[in-house]
Ligand SMILES: Nc1nc2c(c(=O)[nH]1)N[C@H]1C(S)=C(S)[C@@H](COP(=O)(O)OP(=O)(O)OC[C@H]3O[C@@H](n4cnc5c(N)ncnc54)[C@H](O)[C@@H]3O)O[C@H]1N2
């Protein structure tokens with residue numbers, strides 16, 4: 001299956017999450033399920049934009065009192081009167097201008113300074129009017145959105161929550177501490193998965209009885225089948241069982257669970273044995289090839305596409321970029337090539353073999369090189385950080 005079609009099918013195979021209400025503290029990284037509408041005007045009243053003096057009319061003014069930041073009733077100014085004020089405090093009725101403290105000349109109770117009508121005043125409703133839509137549904141909730149929601153007085157948001165992802169790393173040869181050696185391969189996929197899942201906008205959850213972290217499994221059909229039937233995550237990642245070797249049990253496990261295979265291999269290098277399946281209850285299983293760069297590519301290809309749909313988001317278009325020095329094409333497969341980005345375009349940086357992470361670790365992005373007979377001088381860009389579109 002062509003790489004682009006595989007992405008589209010993975011996106012289509014996933015179900016968008018159900019819309020729920022969340023407190024602001026739990027909404028970071030979710031997606032707005034309904035538009036964000038301000039219940040009231042912001043600011044609700046005219047406010048000082050600078051520390052200094054609220055004045056009415058032309059100066060000089062007679063200085064009288066001080067308005068604290070939290071004062072509910074700042075009173076009224078008569079013509080020729082001034083009162084001390086702090087940034088953000090509600091202005092007394094009748095205020096025509098605010099004189100900044102550094103521009104003010106105070107002699108006893110006499111104030112002089114520059115005062116243009118409306119200067120240094122944040123008007124009521126300047127940021128938004130009551131009932132105004134500030135953000136449409138489908139916006140990813142980040143720190144500024146949370147702050148805005150609080151500004152307009154909301155305690156909760158209607159959101160599509162972050163999808164849940166479980167991660168199973170298989171392989172009898174894998175060790176999780178110390179160096180590789182004969183018969184020992186250091187697990188390089190397990191350490192990548194939590195960060196990838198988080199950056200893609202999902203939440204890593206426990207598989208079986210494990211704490212929310214990657215679970216390591218031996219090469220056993222029964223253990224893999226049990227783990228897959230136990231997981232309640234929206235998407236379960238399984239690494240190292242995707243090919244057709246004697247220890248590669250993913251397809252047999254999926255068959256015994258009655259799963260529907262959505263993608264069975266992708267025409268890409270690396271990562272061609274990646275697979276996506278749907279269990280009978282709609283949960284998805286993604287097979288990541290065991291070679292570490294291939295696993296990374298598979299997550300960025302099918303995993304990110306599926307998670308994107310679960311978040312209720314469209315699959316983003318990939319930007320185009322020149323590859324001035326050229327990059328060789330594969331005759332029938334899409335190549336994913338680690339590149340540095342320069343002012344002139346993308347430059348392949350090497351070390352992009354499927355068992356290597358040295359290239360991807362220093363790359364700015366992956367160049368998506370379409371199949372072809374010779375060299376390409378342009379490509380599309382796939383972010384290595386799935387949180388960046
Ligand atoms: N007859 C065929 N053999 C293979 C094919 C094929 O099409 N036909 N494809 C090759 C490609 S490409 C890949 S990629 C691998 C995918 O294999 P699996 O997903 O079944 O994974 P394994 O066989 O267990 O491992 C492959 C390789 O990767 C190492 N590995 C596995 N897990 C990890 C890990 N967590 N960290 C680091 N390295 C890992 C493992 O030791 C092997 O060296 O199949 C090829 N074979």
Ligand code: MOO
Nearest residue numbers: 270271272294354
């Ligand atoms: O395609 Mo394998 O997934 O290259 O290493």
